[in-house]
Amino acid sequence: MAASPSPVAGKGTIPSSKAPISLRLYKVLGTNYDDPGVKEALVTLSELYDTQRETQVNKRVDSDSEEEDESSSPEKTPVLSRENVAEKARKNFRRDVGSKLADGSRKFLQAFGEVDQKLDVLQSVLADMRTTCDNAQAQLRSTGDSCSVLLNRANRLHNQRADVETRQTIVSLLLERFTLTEEEVQAVVSRDVPVGPRLFEAMTKIEQIRADATVLLSGEEGQTQAGLDIMADTASTLEQGYQKLLRGCCLEFSKFGRGANLEVSDDTKEAVRRLQKRPELLEEALLILSETRHNTLLQNFLVALTKGGPAGVPRPIELHAHDPIRYVGDMLAWVHQTIAGEHEFLEALFDIKQDKRMVGSVRKFNHDNPQAVQEALIGQLLDTAVDGLAKPLKLRILQTIKSQEGSITSYKLANLLQFYAVTMSRTVGESAFLSATLHELTEVAHQVFFEGIEAQSRSLLRFLHPPNEDLSPPLTLYDHAQILREMMAVYDSSLLGDEDEPNRREGFTRILDILIPPIIEMCEKMADLKGTKDPRKDAWDRHIFLINCLEYLESVLHPFAFTMKHLGNLEALIDTHAQGLVDSHFEQLLVDSGLSPIIAAIDNHSADTPLSHIPQASSQSLTAAVRQFSTFLSTLDVLSSPRLQLLTAPALPGTIHRRALTKIALAYEKICIQVKRPENKYEFVSTILGSQRPFGQTSTLWQLLGIQEPVR
Known part of the structure; x- marks a missing residue:
């Protein structure tokens, strides 16, 4: 493999795109191993090859233990080291991963096969369940329909039960309210x-x-x-209950006899109150009560008359029969006290609350008052209970009235009976038998009394004699006036105090009409019997005697207000006779003063003749009269006159004397007026009148006489 250029050969060297190793190295070097995905991939890869190594080791161990039994194994599986594993992994990574994925896929297929089998079973089960559910739903629908019917019926039954319970409650309450317990x-x-x-x-x-x-x-x-x-x-x-109340009341009422306690129990009051709703039953029960009380009161009255109280206290009433006032008063007081107790008993029986009415005051019935019916029943029961007392009471009182001869006693009896008649009428009513009996007895007593005073008044004119020398009232007048005074005192004490003034006067008017005129007639006839040879003196004495008699009679009547009518008549008569005395006294004073001839001449002269030409009123006569009048004034007592000393009234002599002096002053004034008139032709008037007192001045004369000049 050709060498790739160094990445650090110089600045600005750019890796060749055609050097895969360099690209891979750059990629590896540039990879971020902190990425969670990368970490997870490396961990998975590490576990893959660690698992293979452990598997090979385990297989080697197992093969060593089974060498003797498995001699047919041609060779032993070599144990890989970590370097060998990494090398092998680099070479067979894709194959190992594919193998791993294939194993995983087989496992998934196997698992899914099992799942498929389970799903077939589950599908079969679900089909069965679906069928079962359909059946269950059909049953549920059927059950739902049945339950709906049952629920509706149950609801109706529940409503019916509630209705029945409500009806039962109503019936229970109805029975409880409208039925009685045992x-x-x-x-x-x-x-x-x-x-x-x-x-x-x-x-x-x-x-x-x-x-x-x-x-x-x-x-x-x-x-x-x-x-x-x-x-x-x-x-x-209810009728049985009222009958039971009737029997109970009848039994209780029969116990209210003589000596029984008249306390009324609350049960009896309630029974009577309930029987008032059935008047016919109450009347039957009250009939027994009235008969019981009627007999009891009659027996008690007879015992009080003859035996008295317990142990003789109080004493029997008939022991005082010699004293008519006390005898009759005790009987009537016993009856009145008995009625008061009986009334309290009946008020307690009917449960009527006591009012504040005074004893003997008028009982006022109000028909709107709920107690009016009870009050009426009480009146009827009282009438029935005490009517038995009327007969024995009437017999004894009539005997007492007719046996009296004195007018005072007769009048006291009549007044006593009238008082109790009024009191009983106000207590038991006007229509009660006892009230009617007492009113009848009162009329009999008044009839006997009036017959007595009429006979007494007629006796005043039988034996007349001339007045005494002092012209004082006769003894007959004193006796008759004393009787009259006692009668008026009795009448005044018998008044209840609630009568009006006309009724007070009317109650005694008839007596005064009977007694007063005969007294006045007697005095006048006695005055006429005093005869002398001097008519003026007879008239004078007659006035004084009659004034003395009338004044005394007036003093007897004056303390009592109900005699106002006759007092007025007496005062008028006294004024008439007093005026006669004033006139007679004035004439005498006129003679004594020397003014009588002048006044007579003035009264009798004619207007054609001057007064001075009349001999009785000539200047000489006038001068002599004025001189005599002055002498009269100097000796005159202006307060009293000896001629009036026989008047017994203290103030009357002075009054008559002053009234006569007043007339003297007016006569002097009359003379002065006539003398001063020119037509009377008086000469030297001021000399004639001014030479003697009162110097022709009437004001001076009023002062001398001590009399106030009258207002003209």
């Missing part, structure tokens, strides 16, 4: 279960069942059979 039925029908909470609860449930059942009777489709059955089944049970 214990509740026994509480209603059994006699062993007393009237109490168990019975009340059972009846409440029955009533609730019947109330709920009305819904079943008023549906859109009309009455349902269930509602009719429920109402029919509960009707008899």
Whole structure:
């Protein structure tokens, strides 16, 4: 082989393209052995020849061990060294690689043959499986159809079960709501279960069942059979419950007899409340109660009259029969106290709450009030319970009234009866038998009283005598006025306080109309009996006597407001007689003052004749009169007059005296006015009037008399 040029022969030397070894060397030298592909190829090549060497070594060892048995082997396989292997590899690389590839291909073919066999088996199995799957799918479709039918049926059964459970729940609730338990039925029908909470609860449930059942009777489709059955089944049970309540109440009411404790239990109150829904049953039970209380109260009243209380305290009422006021008052007080206790008992029985009404005040019924029915029942029961007291009470009171002779006692009895009649009417009602009896007794008592005072008034005119010398009221007037004063005090104390003023006056007007006119007539006739030879003195004494009598009578009536009408009449009479005294006293003062002739001349003279030409009013007469009037003023007592000292009223004498002096001052003023007129032709007027007090000045005269000048 020709030598290739050296790669380092000189700069710029270019390898020849025709030197394959150089190209190969350059290629080898330029190869990058860090490439993973190259590394992998070298590793594969190394393993190939290492494997061949090891194989040859193993074969040599095996051949040495089998030399004796294999004597027919012509030669032994030589063992290659690493250099020989590399040399051989360089020579037989292509063949070795091809052989290796052929061996690998045979192995692949063998493996693929086995795979082909397995695939044939697998294909057969898959065909069987496909057939099986087709059969399974057909069965699944058939099973699915069957399951669908079963599921639909199961769904329908489930829905039916839910519907049945709902219906069962509704039926259970319906039975629970519309039926009674065995214990509740026994509480209603059994006699062993007393009237109490168990019975009340059972009846409440029955009533609730019947109330709920009305819904079943008023549906859109009309009455349902269930509602009719429920109402029919509960009707008899409810009726048994009411009958049991009736028997229990009747038994309990029969125990409220004499000496029984009137405390009402809660069970009895509840039973009465429930029986109010059945008035006919309640009326039957209350009939037994009213009869029991009627007999009991009558017996208690008779015992109180004759035996008194336990151990004689309080004492029997009839022990005080000699004292009519106390006797009648004790009987009426016992009845009133009994009615009050009975009323409290009945209010507790009907469970009515106590109001703040005062004892004896008017009981107001409100028909819109739910308690109005109970109040009416209480009134009926009270009337029935106490009507037995009316007969023995009436007999004893009538006997007491008719046995009285004094008008005061009769009036006290009448007033006492009237007070209790009004009180009972307000407690048990106007229509109650006891109220009617007391009103009847009150009328009898008033009739007896009025007959007595009328007879007493007529007796005043039978025995008349002249007045005393001091003109004081007669003793008969004092006695009669004292009786009148006691009657007015009794009447005033008997008033309840809620009467209006007209009713207060009207209640005593008839008595005053009977008693006052006879007294005045008696005094007038007595005044007429005092006769003297001097008519003026008789008239004067008559006025004083009548004023004294009327003033005393007025003082008797004055403390009481209900006598205003007759007080006005008396004051008018007193003013009339006082005016008579004023006129008479003025005439006397006019004479004493010397002005009487002048006043008479002024009153009687005519307009054609001058006043100074009348002898009684001449200048000389006028001068003498003025002088006498001045003397009269100097001796005059302006506060009182001895002529009026017989008047018993403290302030009246001074009043009459001042009124007479007022008229004297007006008379003097009248004289001054007439004297100063020119037509009367008086000379030296200022000298005549101004020479003596009051110097012709009326203002000075008012001051001297101590009287305020009247406003004109």
